[in-house]
Amino acid sequence: MKKNRRTFIKNLGLAGAASAIAPMSFAAEMPIQEYLQRKHSGNTEKTLRIALIGAGGMGTADTKTALEHPNIELLAVCDLYDGRLEDARKRWGDHLFLTKKYEDILKRKDIDAVIVGTPDHWHKKISVDALNAGKNVYCEKPMVHSIDEGKEVINAWKKSGKIMMVGSQGLSSLGNEKAKELLAEGAIGDINYAEGFWARNSPLGAWQYPIPDDASPQTVDWERFIEPTTKRPFDALRFFRWRNYLDYGTGMAGDLFVHLFSSLHFITNSMGPTKIAAMGGLRYWKDGREVPDVLLGMFDYPETEAHKPFNLSLRCNFIDGTSGSTYLKIVGNKGSMNVEWDRVTLKRNENVPSDDPFFAEKGKEFSEKRDRKKMLPPLETVYTAQDGYKGAHYDHFANFFNAIRNNGSVVEDPQFAFRAAAPALLCNQSYFQDKFIKWDPREMKLS
Incomplete structure (x- = not known):
């Protein structure tokens, strides 16, 4: 881990190095700001x-x-x-x-x-x-x-x-890429816990999509829509607000938890959890929907070659009176990261002396001066996308199109995607069956 810490401190860049030699009061009060950037490359000439x-x-x-x-x-x-x-x-x-x-x-x-x-x-x-x-x-x-x-x-x-x-x-965001790099460099030590939260407080955010005035069996191919599912008479609510119904949607877990699983697995190189539990309820949207509007998930991740064992908690609320928030937080034994698509906030849980060789050598020079204060790294560093960043959605498609043109690979292929989708879908199974679910993420099957 010492090697990782040295790498992390060196890779903080000029701003990070400056913070390490700044007075402690300055470092504590002024989080260091660094900027993330994206440069697209590859052949784009083929239509x-x-x-x-x-x-x-x-x-x-x-x-x-x-x-x-x-x-x-x-x-x-x-x-x-x-x-x-x-x-x-x-x-x-x-x-x-x-x-x-x-x-x-x-x-x-x-x-x-x-x-x-x-x-x-x-x-x-x-x-x-x-x-x-x-x-x-x-x-x-x-x-x-x-x-x-x-x-x-x-x-x-x-x-x-x-x-x-x-x-x-x-998954293709600058924030995820920076978090993955920081974790690998030992910035927060060994991961032991993560949590994600997705909240909304608006009708559309709770899947109350508008129903067109002309919705009818004449304008909608209802029979094709329900072809893989239960036969029933035309229902405009089910067609246009399909996320509320289990025949067509996958609830809060399939819509939102899956994003958090995807990001977490990318950052940690994890294949997924082995134990899954969920609870929640229909607290507000009494509109005939079949899925909860508040959902909590708990997950047990085993130790692997990629990471130490850790636990994950996920929460989703469709009637959040605080106007909603979204984040993924990853916690280690030396610090934590709040990961957003265009920002990562790295927090150290304590100020510990640097083990970088440069600082160690400087400290030796003043070893006789017992009142000499040590040089410490910052408590908080914020990495933010540069102006002009086109966003994760744009970059996700860039990955897709580059892979097609150059016979390459993508960050979220079906195998990765299934390992993210499965624990989300199993949340629903746990919720409706009121039991723990055991999953084999390597073999991608129930265990």
């Missing part, structure tokens, strides 16, 4: 032609971000609601091929990649069909609707030889 399958809120946001990249063309859009197809035409042009049958898109030879932005219950089927059709796939999180589907997607991906990226976009 990639994409299609969107599922043109709701997240699918549309994904496509807008994808089109910010050079030499990306949108050729087709699929959705089961007429209004979204018309919105796509108005937004992106009359040239678009519009359809309610995603298979029509997969048959086209001129499409290199598809964005799957459908409700969760269609992720597996469409992703597997797209891979089998020779398309590269960007699928929104969680990758699957149930843990039984994970291995099928992984096998289809491996067999296809295509690129598949899952859309926990925060």
Whole structure:
């Protein structure tokens, strides 16, 4: 660990080194500020032609971000609601091929990649069909609707030889990358605990999405929507507010916990927890939904070659009177990190003398002067993205497109994505069955 601490102190850079020789009162009162930066590289000359399958809120946001990249063309859009197809035409042009049958898109030879932005219950089927059709796939999180589907997607991906990226976009953030670097350098010592919190306090944030006035069996292909699930009469609430229902969504855990799992696993190189427990309740949104609006999860991570054993707690609240907050905090025996997508706040739990050789040598010179104060590192360092940072969502797509063009790899392939999705989905199982769930993250199966 001494080697790691030396590396950490050296890598603080000029600002960090300056703080280490500043008076202690200054270091305590003035957190050191450093700036994170992103430089994109790689071949972007080859034009990639994409299609969107599922043109709701997240699918549309994904496509807008994808089109910010050079030499990306949108050729087709699929959705089961007429209004979204018309919105796509108005937004992106009359040239678009519009359809309610995603298979029509997969048959086209001129499409290199598809964005799957459908409700969760269609992720597996469409992703597997797209891979089998020779398309590269960007699928929104969680990758699957149930843990039984994970291995099928992984096998289809491996067999296809295509690129598949899952859309926990925060994974590609500057904040995550800095946190991973700091942890590896020993900045907080050995991890022993982590916690994440995702809170909201608005109707839309609680999945109360608006219902269009023209919603009807004539404008919505309801039979196709429910095809993989329970047969029932047309219900506009279920179609447009699908996250509230277990047939189509995966609750708070599948929507939000999965982001936190993805970031944590990336930062720590973890494969996942071995024990999972959840509790919560429906405290406010008494609107017929089948999933809780407050959810707490507890997870046990075993010791591995990558990290010491630690525990994780996750919380989600859809009626947070403080207006909501989101964070991932990682705690070690020497400090902690608050990790955001564009910022990392590193806090040392105490000021300990530096073991950097430079400072050790200087200390030796004054060893006879007992009243000489030692030089100490700062208690807090804040790393912030530079102005002009385009964000994690942009960088996630940059990784995807670079991998396609250069036969590379992505940060969130199906295997990584399933290891993040599984404990989130098992939260639901624990909650509804009122029991602990044991999971084998290496083999990706119940144990």
